[in-house]
Amino acid sequence: QLRHCCAPECKETFATAGRPFPRCAGCGILCYCSRECQKSAWKHAKAPHKEVCPKLRVLHERTNLPQKQVPDRF
Ligand SMILES: [Zn+2]
Ligand SMILES: [Zn+2]
Numbered sequence: 522q523l524r525h526c527c528a529p530e531c532k533e534t535f536a537t538a539g540r541p542f543p544r545c546a547g548c549g550i551l552c553y554c555s556r557e558c559q560k561s562a563w564k565h566a567k568a569p570h571k572e573v574c575p576k577l578r579v580l581h582e583r584t585n586l587p588q589k590q591v592p593d594r595f
Contacts, residue, residue: 527551528558529565545570548577 526533526542533554535541542552545559551570553559562570 523550523552526554526558527570528553528562529568530561531558533558545574547574548581550577550581 524535524541527545531554533542538554542554544550544552551562551574553562559570563574564571
């Protein structure tokens with residue numbers, strides 16, 4: 522299970538923030554510490570989440586695995 526902000530340049534974790542982060546509404550897998558992080562990750566120049574989000578969603582729905590078995594980096 523992911524316990525860190527998934528924005529590429531962000532180092533926030535549940536531990537450093539003292540709270541869990543909301544998950545991406547699209548894939549339900551990645552989570553971000555703030556709307557700014559979600560926005561920047563969605564439109565990231567090198568690895569935009571908007572390109573992997575639908576694939577993650579399909580993977581998530583098809584396998585229905587516990588989140589700990591989903592790779593935490595892409
Ligand atoms: Zn997503
Ligand atoms: Zn963040």
